[in-house]
Amino acid sequence: xxxxxxxxxxxxxxxxxxxxxxxxxxxxxxxxxxxxxxxxxxxxxxxxxxxxxxxxxxxxxxxxxxxxxxxxxxxxxxxxxxxxxxxxxxxxxxxxxxxxxxxxxxxxxxxxxxxxxxxxxxxxxxxxxxxxxxxxxxxxxxxxxxxxxxxxxxxxxxxxxxxxxxxxxxxxxxxxxxxxxxxxxxxxxxxxxxxxxxxxxxxxxxxxxxxxxxxxxxxxxxxxxxxxxxxxxxxxxxxxxxxxxxxxxxxxxxxxxxxxxxxxxxxxxxxxxxxxxxxxxxxxxxxxxxxxxxx
Numbered sequence: 623x624x625x626x627x628x629x630x631x632x633x634x635x636x637x638x639x640x641x642x643x644x645x646x647x648x649x650x651x652x653x654x655x656x657x658x659x660x661x662x663x664x665x666x667x668x669x670x671x672x673x674x675x676x677x678x679x680x681x682x683x684x685x686x687x688x689x690x691x692x693x694x695x696x697x698x699x700x701x702x703x704x705x706x707x708x709x710x711x712x713x714x715x716x717x718x719x720x721x722x723x724x725x726x727x728x729x730x731x732x733x734x735x736x737x738x739x740x741x742x743x744x745x746x747x748x749x750x751x752x753x754x755x756x757x758x759x760x761x762x763x764x765x766x767x768x769x770x771x772x773x774x775x776x777x778x779x780x781x782x783x784x785x786x787x788x789x790x791x792x793x794x795x796x797x798x799x800x801x802x803x804x805x806x807x808x809x810x811x812x813x814x815x816x817x818x819x820x821x822x823x824x825x826x827x828x829x830x831x832x833x834x835x836x837x838x839x840x841x842x843x844x845x846x847x848x849x850x851x852x853x854x855x856x857x858x859x860x861x862x863x864x865x866x867x868x869x870x871x872x873x874x875x876x877x878x879x880x881x882x883x884x885x886x887x888x889x890x891x892x893x894x895x896x897x898x899x900x901x902x903x904x905x906x907x908x909x910x911x912x913x914x915x916x917x
Contacts, residue, residue: 639799639844639852650757654853657785657879660799662844663755663851667789672751673849676791676870678721684747687716692734700735701778701820710737724772724868735775738767741872752872755787755851764875775864779808779821781887783906784875786854788846788862793869795846798825800839800859802886807839808859810887813894819887825861856882877906 642653644665653661667673693700693710700710720734741749745768754763764784773793781802788795800808809822823829828836845865846852854860856878883903884892891899 639842641850647756650853654855657853658855658882660842660855660858661853662846663853664849666753666755666851667791667849670752670791672748672791672872675751678725678868682718682721685717685745687718688744689714690717690720690736690739690744692720692736695733695735695775696731698733698774699776699778699824700737720770724770733772733775735769735771737769737771737777738873739769741766741768744768752789755789755874757853758787758874758876762877764877767873767875769869769871769873771864771869773864773866773869775869777862779823779825779859779861780817781819781857781859782854782875783819783856783878783883785856785878787851787874787876788854789851789872789874790846790848791870791872792848793864793866794848795869795871796863796865797844797846797852798861799842799844799854802857802859804839804841804859805857805886805890807835809833809836810890813891818891821859857885857887880907 639660639662640653641662641664642649643663645653645663650661650663651657691712691714693712695701695711715734720736723734739745741752742765748768749766752766754760754766779798779800788797811817811820811822823833823836825836830837844852880903882888888899891902
């Protein structure tokens, strides 16, 4: 049994995602209720060098034939593979081969997506072209990632423990967001699995006989335009669809507020594997490396 998702909004969340033009840190904190609800920030990325410079020619000239890891999919859904120990299949290719493949729009048996590739480690030459948002203290910044793909690529429904500032440079993204309180309707994998932060659902073609509670799930939808930045709070479920032939984004992961780690998804871990979750939290909030991450 298949069902199309209806555009209904969670009663505990916004009716729509507010757009705010270059808010101050205090305005941002107020609009997000202290980093607890999503907003879209306009104007910030327009000041980046990347927004003016990042054409394919520019990236090819700066990065050239550097070998990069790209994730591989047979159907443009870039999910974890249970048959491959839940690790996304990937291959190494030259960066210029990736951009050539994107521009040619070939119909092939496999599709590529450069996902969450660290700018500091893999593309340090691009760091001068971006700016860390004013809403992130440097001591709270976990990592800055580059994403390059093409239209039709999908990142399936999942949540992040970190706060996510998704910054769109080229193309657009369609994003479905579910509040943490919707978790019981979204069928996440077991907390003991390799991907407890991922839903078992294909929300575009859900199996309602297997996942009947999904009928109660409600969401907020937005289109993230070039030059906009979407703030996704900790534990907010999101599914991301890339639009347009060339799609480039940068995302910043910021450490969560400690109290947010005990919202709906976090409570699942506390109830089922409290020791491992607490060790994970300690490792997240302390940088000295004295606590080993176990999940």
